[in-house]
Amino acid sequence: MNQLQSLFSNNNLLVQALTHKSWVNEHKGQRESNERLEFLGDAVLELIVSAEIYRRFPDKPEGYLTALRASLVNTQHLAGVAAKLDVGERLFLSKGEEATGGRRNKSLLADTVEAIIGALYLDQGLEACKKLIREYLITDIAEKVKTPLKDAKSMLQELVQNRRLKAPIYKVIKSIGPDHAKTFTVEVEIDGKAVASAAGTNKAEASQKAAKMALLQLTKK
Structure with missing residues (x-):
């Protein structure tokens, strides 16, 4: 056996x-x-x-x-x-x-x-x-x-692959403030649907924050 x-x-x-x-x-x-x-x-x-x-x-x-x-x-x-x-x-x-x-x-x-x-x-x-x-x-x-632990974007990529969803797409949907002190808002889209968005002092930071929010949303389902 x-x-x-x-x-x-x-x-x-x-x-x-x-x-x-x-x-x-x-x-x-x-x-x-x-x-x-x-x-x-x-x-x-x-x-x-x-x-x-x-x-x-x-x-x-x-x-x-x-x-x-x-x-x-x-x-x-x-x-x-x-x-x-x-x-x-x-x-x-x-x-x-x-x-x-x-x-x-x-x-x-x-x-x-x-x-x-x-x-x-x-x-x-x-x-x-x-x-x-x-x-x-x-x-x-x-x-x-x-x-x-892996960064939020890497983990989100892995999660959507495991669930056989399309890869996340990150879009800057807003930028405000002067050039030397801009705030960017990035939205993450999965399978054609906006899942989460977050703001940061640069695009990379905002993307990581949005990915973290998306992870929290997806793992609650």
């Missing part, structure tokens, strides 16, 4: 969590894909990680906690968890997806980890998910805290 199987009582849920939509399309819907489980697992993962870092860092402000959470649930980090659990070798993929390197696709692997968490929640409940996440996902939280 492998690591993943040992976590589950209902093996059918694990099989579904490992089933990519390409396999379902190729096998004419013989089995449900892992997309719904991924949706559930994403919510469970965010709840557990949010609660864990809230508890561990009582003196940190919201912006710091948001940045730390993003660094723990991003594609790169979740793909690393997939490697620890040997997820890639156990995926059910179509021949086409297999041929294009699906078993090493970080985005696909990260999505599958979320699906596994969703399946585990249905099978064993929240406590089992907490145990899995603490053991495999936030074991290096101390190192994460020591490492400078």
Whole structure:
């Protein structure tokens, strides 16, 4: 019995969590894909990680906690968890997806980890998910805290990529004041919609502030 199987009582849920939509399309819907489980697992993962870092860092402000959470649930980090659990070798993929390197696709692997968490929640409940996440996902939280967190624009870029949205676009929508002391207002647009805006003494500062506001908006959804 492998690591993943040992976590589950209902093996059918694990099989579904490992089933990519390409396999379902190729096998004419013989089995449900892992997309719904991924949706559930994403919510469970965010709840557990949010609660864990809230508890561990009582003196940190919201912006710091948001940045730390993003660094723990991003594609790169979740793909690393997939490697620890040997997820890639156990995926059910179509021949086409297999041929294009699906078993090493970080985005696909990260999505599958979320699906596994969703399946585990249905099978064993929240406590089992907490145990899995603490053991495999936030074991290096101390190192994460020591490492400078990414700037807001980089984190926002990563977040929208994870959610398969169009890249953020930053626009200066207002500039006031004399040339030597201007204030710029920058708006960040995602998928054609204005998400947030902020002002700063230069365009770079305003863009970073707008990205931070956008992060707060998107992670509340």
